[in-house]
Amino acid sequence: MFEFRSLTKYAAAVALGATAFASTAAAEVTIRVQSVIPAKADEVFMLEDFAADVKALTNGEVIIEVLPAGAVVGVRETLDAVDSGLIEGGFAWTHYWSGKHPAAMLFGSPVAGAGVGIDNIAFVSWFQYGGGKELYDQLWEEMGVNVKGFMLQPVGPEALGWFKEPIASMEDFRKYRFRTPPGIPGQTYKDIGVASVAMGGGDILPALEKGTIDAAEWCCPKPDSVFGFQKVLKHYYLQGLHQVVVNADLYINGDVYDSLTPMQQKAMEVAANASLSKSMSYRIYENGKALKDLVENHGVILHDTPADYFSEYMAAAKASLEKNAEENEFFAKVWQSQKDFAEIAVPFWAGAQTSNANLGRAFADTLKN
Template sequence: MSETKKPVSRRSFLKTGGLAAGAAAGALATPAIVSAQETMTLKMQSSWPSSDIFQEMAKQYADRVEAMSGGRLTVDLLPAGAVVQAFQVQDAVADGVLDAAHTVTAYWYGKNKAASLFGTGPVFGADASQILAWIHFGGGKELYAELVQDILGLNVVGFFALPMPTQPLGWFKDEITSADQMQGLKYRTVGLATDIMQGMGLSVTQLPGGEIVPALERGVIEAFEFNNPTSDRRFGAQDVSKHYMLGSYHQAAEFFEIIVNKDLYESLDSDLQAILEYAAEAANTANYGLAMDQYSKDLQALMSEDGVNVHRTPQAIMEAQLESWDTVLQDLTQDAFFKKVVDSQKEWSERVAFYSLMNQADYKLAYNHYFPGKLDS
């Protein structure tokens, strides 16, 4: 007996076929949905005390990672000293003791002085924003990876955020009017700034921010710089010194370094890797906005409420700094990798700073036009 086949209507096919396809798709999609709902918590420590504005900036990064990942990545952000000391976070991340850290390259410059070129290097006319652009577009990212992974063999990957405003020359017992006054001063700074300030005759000690005031109280240092009016005011600089010198070439192009354990990073899905990287760029904007708002407020408060005398560092001192940079570079560029980084930055600065300096408006002229006498008061 032969079987008579019934014709299948298009509506029936679409209905049954659609259900079957939907069921199959659902079976395939279910594991992905479960995976997307899984969360991983990254243990991240900064190099900053919990009270420092830098810790707030680190949190701006952590918040963006969590939001951009839809909660798949959460960040347990800890302050300096919670697991390791401020200068030890790089080793802790490389060894897997920490998953990530928020720091600056100058804090591990003892491993290789070229580290300081990725944040506290010489000034060839380009500012911090332009040197951060060199990181992304001028070969800096590749040179950083070569230093960290190939030369030092460290199990980390790193990203950068916040082109920092020029860091003040610092806090002194008296106004500094000439380089001669600085001879023999016991002074705190970090990174290559150590070399250039020593070249100017200062006795330099490297300390994390949280140790500065205790060192002043013990007489270990007599003068210091940290970074900005907000950080300085929060740890009480105004209580131990009353003369604040603004403007310097010792650290005029720094930014944060955000590092992640390389094995952990490479184990993540590609979208999460991208989030860890590009959240640094998102934090850039948030960090800078917070800095402009808070730094300017605290500078005014230092003057009006705390009795601090704010001075512009004389040009003669900055010229002396440039001469000291020349000597330091002559020495350190004997190292082939150090020279390669410096040459790259110099080539970038010659082109980029030329454009910027030739093109930018005279902001000081405009400020004096609308707020006459304030800069000279």
């Protein structure tokens, strides 16, 4: 009996040691994620929040290490570096890779709400329940890259942007060299005669300071203020169509993702779904605080966007969407999915949001008195 108990204790000790060793080994999974923007940006703050959730959900087994833009490769090489395994992960906006496939825009920045009135909240609905996620997973196959993508940070609508002088019409707008996002949203500006210049986030403020560009858009009040646009430009226009919704995404090398356990993969999925909600919640409050600060403490003048912008940009966006759908089968498939979703969801959502917008504007007007 004594020998049996001793053997049992020994077996238990061995099993405990093996479990501890396995846990220790699992804890060494580190995924380096290079961002395309500076470390101080709000998007990076939210990415680090996502990383903290992944670490907690995996009991410290998966560590996501966020690297700043340019740490290993240039911004434009980010996705290729993830594909090749040079870095384990990348963080950017999927429309940055429209040169690899035009449908990337429909996931990263569906121009003018995909032409069917999809805002950031409706976009998440399409992604999670309207077939978007399955098409998103297919996108990487269409691009021919070894990548697993996660949507993390929907935001919108983005501001039209910052200008040196007030613009009363599209005629005024066309006088400026204007930073835009890459891909179809930026091309649509060119189609209506705006001197569109595509560049990464980290290059915008230096370009404004040097006079390479005269006006710019980036995102919304908080990210814009973090970048420091108010130091150079003072005229700010909130309403824009180029990115009614835009998403910052995480890319993981496919082999690295496949090496994770099913539990670790599920943890990343759960953390990503949480990020979709948390990023929108964070943005509303932070943008509100930032806009108040910009106007009250930095001399920023808030303007309404000229009416002719909306008609010109919307018509050009629709033409661009139709052209790309004619030329690319997968683009057409994704856009049709968004249109089918919008046919069902947008009449309800737009009607409901009209009440919310009118109520909010009525309250905001009382603050001006």
